[in-house]
């Protein structure tokens with residue numbers, strides 16, 4: 098279908114973009130999600146503000162003991178960054194699992210988190226990493242923890258006039274292992290279930306476990322019961338299976354053409370066990 102008519106502006110600076118978004122303009126980044134929605138007339142923005150050309154939002158750097166990834170970093174930038182591969186392999190691994198090469202070349206980190214698709218991959222990793230998401234408007238900036246940013250299906254903590262400008266991830270010393278495991282929709286690559294695990298084992302005991310979940314329900318979340326079941330344990334197969342069985346405890350699983358709720362729950366515990374095992378094997 099053809100979208101409704103709209104105005105289009107491509108500001109060169111963040112300042113100009115924020116001014117236009119403050120007046121009600123709709124950000125456009127890679128267009129991988131927004132343009133199809135416009136074509137289906139599920140979205141009919143009057144004024145598109147193309148933030149994808151703003152160089153100030155395109156960076157991946159280390160600063161003050163944290164990794165800062167600009168909103169315009171494409172999935173391919175994240176996947177191929179040697180800095181992230183070395184210091185935050187979970188994010189690079191997750192980006193590499195998104196869609197296909199065309200989507201990874203166009204789609205952006207900022208666009209993906211702002212879109213908050215319940216089957217998107219990044220939210221699981223950002224939950225497990227306890228990442229922060231920086232939001233900026235013409236009047237200032239704030240950084241929101243991932244756990245508070247993803248509010249509901251396609252709904253985030255973004256207020257009118259705000260733009261996602263970067264994702265911030267703390268850098269950790271050794272001993273922490275991570276893994277992202279997903280069961281994907283074969284046509285698109287979106288996660289039917291995606292589990293990100295971040296674990297640390299010291300002197301034979303798991304001292305930290307963070308498990309991020311996507312795809313299972315309408316919103317990404319941290320599997321706190323699984324985390325609690327793992328911490329203090331050695332990480333035997335039986336302990337991992339018992340903890341993984343709690344990954345969707347109390348969660349209302351989605352049902353759609355890709356998977357029934359019962360099948361999703363089955364996948365969730367299986368993929369949680371895989372992710373935890375793989376992360377533990379990297380915790381050295």
Ligand code: FAD
Pocket residue numbers: 123124125126127128129130131132148168194195196197200203204205206207208209211212214216217218219255259260261262285286287288
């Ligand atoms: P856009 O489409 O430009 O924008 C999406 C939304 O975010 C819009 O509402 C827009 O206004 C808003 N927005 C954009 N940038 C910002 C910003 N900086 N601040 C605030 N709001 C902003 N995703 C996965 O996670 N896993 C997959 O396997 C996967 N497979 C895909 C397969 C196909 C065929 C396609 C088309 C998409 C797939 N995606 C997948 C989605 C893809 O990752 C998109 O890139 C992503 O969802 C949106 O990023 P974008 O930069 O294209 O944003």
